[in-house]
Amino acid sequence: MSTFLTEDFLLKNDFAKKLYHDYAKKLPIIDYHNHLSPQQIAEDTHFENITQVWLAGDHYKWRAMRAFGIDEKYITGKASDKEKFLKWAEVVPFTIRNPLFHWTHLELKAYFGIEELLSPKNAEEIYEKTSKMLQQDTHTANGLLKLMNVESLCTTDDPTDSLEHHIAIQKDASKVNAFPTFRPDKSFAVEDVKSYNSYLSKLEKASNIIIHNYSNLLEALENRVTFFNDNGCKLSDHGLGQLYHFETEKYNIASIFDKVKASKDLKEDEVAFFKAKTMIALGKIYHKKGWTMQLHLGAIRNNNKRLLEKLGPDTGFDSIGDYSQAEALSGFLNTLDSTNQLTKTIVYNLNSADNDVFATMVGNFNDGTIKGKIQFGAAWWFLDQKDGMEKQIDTLSNQGLLSNFVGMLTDSRSFLSFTRHEYFRRILCNVIGTDVENGELPNDEAFLGKIVSDICYYNAKNYFNFK
Template sequence: MNVSIAAHPDRLLPADPGTRSIARSLLERVQDLPIISPHGHVDAAIIEQNTPFPDPATLLVSPDHYVTRLIHASGIGLEYLQPPTASPREIWRLFCAAWPLFEGTASGYWLRTQFDSVFGLRKELDPETADASFDAISAKLAEPGFRPRELFKDFNIEVLATTDDPLDGLEAHARLAADPSFHGRVLPTFRPDAYINIAHPAWNTSVERLIAQAADGETGYRGYITALENRRRYFIDHGAVSADHGVRTPATLKLEQSDAEALFDRARAGKADDRDRDAFEAHMMYQMARMSMEDGLVMTVHPGSFRNHHHPTFETFGADTGHDIPFAINYTEAIRPVLQDFGTAEDFHLVLFTLDETVFSRELAPLAGFYPSVYLGAPWWFLDAPDAMLRFRSAVTETAGFSRSSGFIDDTRAFCSIPARHDASRRIEASFLARLVAEHRVTEERAHELIVDVVDSSPRRVFKL
């Protein structure tokens, strides 16, 4: 094939001609709306410094665990996909040879869309075109106008949230906010995982630094809590609207002050066991909810990933290298302690995500359909794919409607993939609504209102933008 199917105007839209026509009209209504990205992992410094992008392999292959994990599954060692073992051109050649593996995957769709719309690459990848495509993308990356700030504008991004360590000085965010030549919003997000998970290798060191820098002279558990509260306020002063929690499970637990102090002291002394780990993380999730209720930061919860499933890979290549595997979770009981105390609290927003789609209709939709605080996090990670997004919308809408959704979350480190991901989401929303219209379950006029709400109004409302 010499022309990319990513250029087809009806990609991801329904196959039925009548329904597709309705979907086209709905997509047209939102296609040019600005991108609101309230959760992602792009480094703010890259935008602030307008850092040139690296070579194609370093930009698009090596750091993307969606890509490297599938190539690894075909028998190619990760060392051949990472510098300095292999050169960027060698990595790209391996990627092009493996390109057929990505047919039907979300990664393949996003990459193909990027190649077409961002890099102007029209031919399909294969071993014969590997060097030519590497050179063509490299030439594009070298263009003066192909820099993060220019692309921020070209991509029509209005809001981009980053994910940041609680002790980050947020200097890049401050400089962007003060720069009159930059017209977007790049917002920090408070991410305290390394300070809450006592099983994290750096937990003790991180907590020691946290207390030393932000506890106002207090020590122990009280100093720890004070320091977290102080750093949240620092983030709010620098534009943050949310706090994100990548926890093992969504468990929450309200402990008495003395029990929490004793548990904290055991952990600091290195005497905590697995039960202590789970109890402390659950208690701190309750504390994070209590803080969000008080300071107004939206609380987002991303549970259900067995991190670093393959120890030999973790020991050699580290975290976030493709071997995090989802597992089943329970939300109804796990989140209940928080909802008992804060579920109806005014202005408390709790956005619940999952990697276990069996809880979509069984637990999450009913929770969001009752508690004013609860919103449905968009399909995330392994579920941020066309069919999974349709399954999500079908599973939750009949119970929770459209108004309880967070809006799309791209959750990406790959800056150049942001427009492709949001475009895919808008096409899926148009397709789902078009079916409701075709089945005479929603009027077309109302569908046009709903898709604007889902794409634009929901993320603004849920994330207080």
């Protein structure tokens, strides 16, 4: 089979092609949320083979392989890297209409110039070719980022992280700009008392603050926010099924913390109250620093308990949840806004059924002080595919201002994932181009080209103000 990835892939009309090739394609990338390893960037890692840079940690591919009946030995098990790649190649032809089919071939083309469709027939040849290219200086960790014109990126980092690798990156002008993101989810994960107390010990060590009580906890977290801020951090991030909100002080937060410190299990409502109060406290700290707060809402994690026990978390057993989101999201944002302490915020939705709920909710808290202050975030995780991106673009257009949107991100652990920006840019240009062709938007290339350029790059550059 010959490649289907022509230069006009996904671009269905001449105006869409003009927008993409002249206004979107060549812009730098600002990837403000991913899970790349800062150590690999700092050390400019040479990956030994394509499996290490492409399959390791990629739960999208792992899920597809399991669905196809591939033994775990070839997924997260002890098979050789080459054996794992060959098994993945068996699956790829049968991923048609799954985003993995598009992503796989976009990545092979963009990073390695390979336009053949991956299959068992050419898998060994492609494995050897790509592994050889990965030994070149053009294909190190930083080389791969530069191939895609990545200007700046933000990793995802626990408050206890030393940031040593980020500090090293910032001292080396040859490295791509990589900034930390403050991800404090473990600081309020009190549903597991034993794990939480173990985490507090790490936080004490990192902050050099003994955490006797709840006030000490907030002091330690603010200490780490300041440390992150001093080392280039401009964003926080939270991965939550849902937010919680309480109209009254139903519990005493200090007493709940004391109970946890005493290794006593909490009631479900006490856990929710603790999370709610701590998120509010963190939101106020972020506002003080002028950070952007990210809220990733809607995942239901670790569904397969048997395989969680065997393989651990983040191995491909999470899915979309059906939480009730509106009231708690409203209460959370309103609590911070009521004291004028709501910082710039991006809210990401994982359940497309809630798109309009999220898009209209964020519009309630845009107060005219900052352009696009509260954002309905990019389609993410299970939704960062063609249909999901189009729905997010349509919902944002219907309920807010698409022109203010800060654009796409990878949310990935792979250095080969940056073609998702290309994918998004092509989809965006096709959506707008189709509207022009249908007579629903003016045939004004300069005007619409500027909006496309803003969404793909300039809005993020101005919103985050990375140096």
